[in-house]
Amino acid sequence: MRPGLNKLQTGWHALQRDRRSVVITWLALGLILACLPFLTELSLGRSWVRILDFTLLYIMLALGLNIVVGYAGLLDLGYIAFYAVGAYLYALLASPQFGLHWPVWAILPLGALVAGVFGVLLGAPTLKLRGDYLAIVTLGFGEIVRIFLNNLNTPYNITNGPQGISQIDPIQIGGIDLHQTQHLLTLTIPSTHLYYYLFLIFTLLIIFVSIRLQDSRIGRAWIAIREDEVAASAMGINTRNIKLLAFAMGASFGGISGGLFAGFQGFISPESFTLFESIIVLCMIVLGGMGNIAGVILGAILLTIFPEALRYLGEWQQLLLGRVWVDPNDLRLLIFGLALVLSMIFHPAGLLPSTRRARELHARRSILAQEQDSLYEQQR
Amino acid sequence: MDIFSQQLINGLVLGSIYALIALGYTMVYGILGLINFAHGEITMFGAMVSLAILHALLLHTGLPTAMIFALALLGAIGFCMALGFSIERVAYRPLRNAPRLAPLITAIGMSIVLQNTAMLIWGKKFLSFPDIIPIQRYQIAGANITNLQVAIIVLAIVLMLGLWTLIQRSRLGRAMRATAQSPELAALMGINPNRIISATFMLGAALAAIAGIMVNAYYGPAHYTMGFMLGLKAFTAAVLGGIGNIAGAMLGGLVLGLIESFGAGYISQLSGGFMGSNYQSVFAFTVLIIILVFRPSGLLGERVGERV
Numbered sequence: 001m002r003p004g005l006n007k008l009q010t011g012w013h014a015l016q017r018d019r020r021s022v023v024i025t026w027l028a029l030g031l032i033l034a035c036l037p038f039l040t041e042l043s044l045g046r047s048w049v050r051i052l053d054f055t056l057l058y059i060m061l062a063l064g065l066n067i068v069v070g071y072a073g074l075l076d077l078g079y080i081a082f083y084a085v086g087a088y089l090y091a092l093l094a095s096p097q098f099g100l101h102w103p104v105w106a107i108l109p110l111g112a113l114v115a116g117v118f119g120v121l122l123g124a125p126t127l128k129l130r131g132d133y134l135a136i137v138t139l140g141f142g143e144i145v146r147i148f149l150n151n152l153n154t155p156y157n158i159t160n161g162p163q164g165i166s167q168i169d170p171i172q173i174g175g176i177d178l179h180q181t182q183h184l185l186t187l188t189i190p191s192t193h194l195y196y197y198l199f200l201i202f203t204l205l206i207i208f209v210s211i212r213l214q215d216s217r218i219g220r221a222w223i224a225i226r227e228d229e230v231a232a233s234a235m236g237i238n239t240r241n242i243k244l245l246a247f248a249m250g251a252s253f254g255g256i257s258g259g260l261f262a263g264f265q266g267f268i269s270p271e272s273f274t275l276f277e278s279i280i281v282l283c284m285i286v287l288g289g290m291g292n293i294a295g296v297i298l299g300a301i302l303l304t305i306f307p308e309a310l311r312y313l314g315e316w317q318q319l320l321l322g323r324v325w326v327d328p329n330d331l332r333l334l335i336f337g338l339a340l341v342l343s344m345i346f347h348p349a350g351l352l353p354s355t356r357r358a359r360e361l362h363a364r365r366s367i368l369a370q371e372q373d374s375l376y377e378q379q380r
Numbered sequence: 381m382d383i384f385s386q387q388l389i390n391g392l393v394l395g396s397i398y399a400l401i402a403l404g405y406t407m408v409y410g411i412l413g414l415i416n417f418a419h420g421e422i423t424m425f426g427a428m429v430s431l432a433i434l435h436a437l438l439l440h441t442g443l444p445t446a447m448i449f450a451l452a453l454l455g456a457i458g459f460c461m462a463l464g465f466s467i468e469r470v471a472y473r474p475l476r477n478a479p480r481l482a483p484l485i486t487a488i489g490m491s492i493v494l495q496n497t498a499m500l501i502w503g504k505k506f507l508s509f510p511d512i513i514p515i516q517r518y519q520i521a522g523a524n525i526t527n528l529q530v531a532i533i534v535l536a537i538v539l540m541l542g543l544w545t546l547i548q549r550s551r552l553g554r555a556m557r558a559t560a561q562s563p564e565l566a567a568l569m570g571i572n573p574n575r576i577i578s579a580t581f582m583l584g585a586a587l588a589a590i591a592g593i594m595v596n597a598y599y600g601p602a603h604y605t606m607g608f609m610l611g612l613k614a615f616t617a618a619v620l621g622g623i624g625n626i627a628g629a630m631l632g633g634l635v636l637g638l639i640e641s642f643g644a645g646y647i648s649q650l651s652g653g654f655m656g657s658n659y660q661s662v663f664a665f666t667v668l669i670i671i672l673v674f675r676p677s678g679l680l681g682e683r684v685g686e687r688v
Contacts, residue, residue, distance in 0.1 A: 075481070125669055128676045131480075132415055136619045137672055139612070140665030147662050155654065275612075279488055286485045330500055337492030341471055344486045348478030 395637020420611015
């Protein structure tokens with residue numbers, strides 16, 4: 001269907017067979033990732049390094065949601081609630097709001113834990129629900145959390161209501177304040193770059209966990225539940241616990257990225273955690289290719305960068321049409337929506353679908369023939 | 381003034397509007413198994429187009445008000461039907477056999493596109509309904525009720541009865557039910573499923589257009605974002621009643637309207653003053669979750685047996 005991408009994939013597989021090229025590829029990738037913030041700043045300016053930071057945050061979020069939706073097949077429309085829980089936990093424990101200033105290494109694990117508990121809280125009443133019933137309950141859960149955050153300023157002021165919490169402590173690691181520009185030998189590293197490296201470490205960690213989970217006993221149990229819950233439970237999978245685990249695990253990823261977001265941003269308000277955000281994260285994984293880690297990452301990158309790139313619409317109009325006809329900010333979301341529609345119509349299984357999904361899509365034609373193909377492949 | 385009967389009336393009005401929109405969700409879902417996320421936006425367009433026609437005709441012609449209102453109503457219905465038809469053609473039909481979540485994303489995309497198109501056309505201002513309906517107030521059982529509220533409830537009931545008859549008695553309705561059960565078999569019986577699906581979208585859009593005008597006339601100004609929350613609530617109502625079930629959508633709409641309105645009236649008493657009426661949606665969603673825990677396929681949804 002897409003010769004270009006397929007060729008790329010076969011090329012990649014061929015590369016992987018050769019041990020030396022593997023090492024070289026990874027080294028090159030590592031080098032690019034390490035230099036990326038400096039290259040970005042040189043070519044596009046400081047503000048794009050910030051966008052890079054947000055891209056990493058969204059990759060973490062998308063990978064978390066991918067566990068719930070992509071692996072376990074549970075449609076979750078309230079995922080941003082866990083991001084909110086992580087962010088608010090950080091904000092409450094490290095800001096003048098309650099006068100607490102906990103260190104980051106204490107808050108982040110706690111954030112993952114609390115978000116995980118929230119995940120179980122959401123999961124428990126929804127175990128019996130299927131498909132779209134689950135979707136609406138998760139959506140309701142997300143809204144409930146947001147409304148509470150928005151209103152818990154009276155009668156007791158906990159979340160500071162719609163004004164949000166400001167002056168959140170910056171992330172400090174080993175005495176290094178990530179909000180301050182640091183000097184390393186002759187190198188000057190601005191704050192956005194420091195956060196980039198921190199987020200990159202967390203992202204790589206989450207990618208690693210995702211990959212390891214995928215092929216683990218738990219990961220295979222999730223996929224089995226996604227494909228057929230009854231058959232899975234007949235095979236001896238404890239579907240209740242495994243589903244709860246999916247919710248908890250996905251939620252804790254969200255909790256960690258929420259905490260990082262709060263420390264990075266220094267200010268949070270309920271406005272950052274609307275249903276629209278949940279939907280965007282869902283779009284990332286569906287657009288990229290659900291259940292496939294590379295696809296999810298690609299989706300997160302595209303959907304973070306693309307709307308930002310559209311901010312230049314004004315300049316492009318100036319260039320092409322001679323003057324700014326429509327305010328770029330008004331046009332941005334419109335084009336974003338159109339891109340979503342078109343991309344789904346041309347790539348219904350996502351840009352980089354998991355092999356299983358890609359097969360399903362063509363399954364209507366001849367499941368039998370494909371099964372035979374894969375049998376032959378294995379024999380060879 | 382009696383709070384109970386007052387909230388009952390408010391809830392009925394809100395519920396009838398939810399029910400009309402919920403019907404669009406549920407009919408489409410019954411046939412395609414698809415959440416038409418853009419349906420709320422159709423409601424918004426119904427309100428916007430009717431407003432545009434009303435303002436234009438009131439300003440530039442001397443037609444009698446009732447006639448202008450009728451023209452605006454018909455214009456909005458026609459526009460929304462065309463809109464529903466084209467959305468299905470553009471965003472859903474190419475994905476008929478795609479993975480389940482793909483049409484959900486195009487639906488979200490369409491919803492974003494429609495919202496922002498409306499913003500480009502009508503701007504970000506709140507547009508209020510012209511003062512053409514003379515409001516009269518009546519007192520019934522200690523509650524205030526206006527002629528507008530009565531009109532909304534009566535019209536909603538008439539529309540729902542009409543839809544029910546259409547689906548149960550007419551040729552089109554029978555074809556719709558057949559397609560919902562099995563598109564392939566329906567096609568073998570000489571029904572063109574594509575035409576039935578288009579008809580379903582248009583029917584749902586017409587109801588949504590009327591609901592949009594009701595919201596605009598009764599609750600206040602129209603805004604390009606108004607469809608989102610309305611659609612969400614109506615979808616909730618459809619799920620509450622058992623999605624795919626026509627009677628369920630009507631019941632679910634009414635129940636959700638009543639829950640919200642009683643919630644707003646009593647939540648402060650129930651929580652000992654801790655929560656105000658700004659927790660109205662929390663109340664609605666909590667009740668939804670509780671109902672779904674005990675009836676996982678909604679109030680009237682059929683318990684679908686597991687295929688093994």
